[in-house]
Amino acid sequence: MIYDFILVGHGLAGSILAQTLVAHNFTVLVIDEPKANSASNVAAGLMNPLAGKRFAKSWLADVLVPFATNFYQALEQDRQIKLFHAKPILKLFSSVEEQNNWMGKSAGQPYGDFIKAVYTSLPSSKIIKQEQGGILIDKGGYVHVSLLLENLQQIRIEQKELVTDRFDFNYLTLTDSGVQYKEWQAQNIIFCEGFQAALNPYFSWLPFSLNKGEVLIIKTTEQLATEQVYNKGVYVVPQPDGAFKVGATYNWRTVDEMPTEAGKEELFNKIKDILKVPFTVVDHKAGIRPAVRDRRPLIGIHPKHERIKIFNGMGSKGVMMAPYLAHHFVQVLKGAEELLPEINILRYITLYREHY
Missing domain, CATH: 3.30.9.10 (D-Amino Acid Oxidase, subunit A, domain 2)
Known part of the structure; x- marks a missing residue:
């Protein structure tokens, strides 16, 4: 089988992106090494439309907040559990x-x-x-993140879409038609590794501010x-x-x-x-x-290798940002939308050129 996407990482960003891709009829294989102290598991899952010491309205809050609320409530209904607490x-x-x-x-x-x-x-x-x-x-409110991740992981297991393993770049090969990782083939690979993306050989040029x-x-x-x-x-x-x-x-x-x-x-x-x-x-x-210098996510397609993509950099706002940005990124991958320039990794193309 040739998957549409291999996803590396199944924290908050990766799990929501995987769920969104599947909802749009893409085939996925997730490769993840679970960590109890990942940032997603440690976080309180707070969704706050006003942020910072000055309590200014968060970027895109008018769009992100209602979309995220609907996403979590729909998942609650599907799984018959309580995930999102509107407070x-x-x-x-x-x-x-x-x-x-x-x-x-x-x-x-x-x-x-x-x-x-x-x-x-x-x-x-x-x-x-x-x-x-x-x-x-x-x-505002908060999401029970560990329960969310547990349920999204269970969905991937039920669908036989999860490989529990540490990703090793030595086994990744780029082909004319996509990528191959060990015995698995896919048309694309998306890295959703959290802070470990700073060590990713394809994306280490991005300005993470861990x-x-x-x-x-x-x-x-x-x-x-x-x-x-x-x-x-x-x-x-x-x-x-x-x-x-x-x-x-x-x-x-x-x-x-x-x-x-x-x-x-x-x-x-x-x-x-x-x-x-x-x-x-x-x-x-x-x-x-996995915070970023300009406090905007890092999403997009590698400047040289179009089969390699990234969905990362949401810092402490993943609960609020991930559902809408996953939806938006999927629309971009389908060719239905242009990637928002504020989150597009190509805003740092000069860093890539300096690095390579």
């Missing part, structure tokens, strides 16, 4: 100064219907430090409200078992997958700036984000 995000102000600064900056921002309410103050709470008020962000993120799983002595996600320096996201995932750090200096005491201490101190009640840390994880 408002309460961005708490740290001070009156921050409140005033935000109110001034927000006047000219096109937030649309993503801001549900702005509170100059909130009632005193025995659990949350919320007296300075905050912004209630609508259309960074390590650490998260804590905590339990509180008094039950924290679960009808919303809290954000104040870090996010506090409810988990199915009653715990909360807190994160994340950003470390560009030491890019490995080992949790650190420094990361734990940073998160610990930020949690104490949100919670008034004691908490215990029950787990501590770290993963590497």
Whole structure:
């Protein structure tokens, strides 16, 4: 059998792309070496239409958010599981100064219907430090990423479309009609490797800005409200078992997958700036984000080898970006759309020429 696509990597980006390709009647073979501490598994799966310290509207949020919501809800219905938890995000102000600064900056921002309410103050709470008020962000929520990946993996196994193995470039051969990897043939190969793409011999010229993120799983002595996600320096996201995932750090200096005491201490101190009640840390994880210099994904076709493609670089926004961008990329592969220039790897063609 000659597949339409071999996909390398089955994290958040790869699994959603594989599902989308199959939905459009393409044949796929996924090659993946599962890792418990992959960035996809470590992430809290937060979907936040407003982001950054300035809380500006995220790029393409008006398109990405509803598309992603529909994608996860359709998969929920198909698999009869709960994956996406639509929750408002309460961005708490740290001070009156921050409140005033935000109110001034927000006047000219096109937030649309993503801001549900702005509170100059909130009632005193025995659990949350919320007296300075905050912004209630609508259309957000979180995806149970590990459960999502587990179900998409199960689909690929059921369809006999998954090979559990570490990809070895020594066995990849380009042919006149496509590619061959070991005993498998395909017309194309798409790399969805996450941070490991920085070591990919075909795409190492791309300007990845890898960074390590650490998260804590905590339990509180008094039950924290679960009808919303809290954000104040870090996010506090409810988990199915009653715990909360807190994160994340950003470390560009030491890019490995080992949790650190420094990361734990940073998160610990930020949690104490949100919670008034004691908490215990029950787990501590770290993963590497495949972020990019200009904070836009890296998607497209290799400048020299048209059979080789990449779908990567979504950083901490994969939950929000991957469903629509997978759909868009499939339309590009079908010849129905032109690849968005903001995500096209050819925006870095000068780096490729310098490299080769």
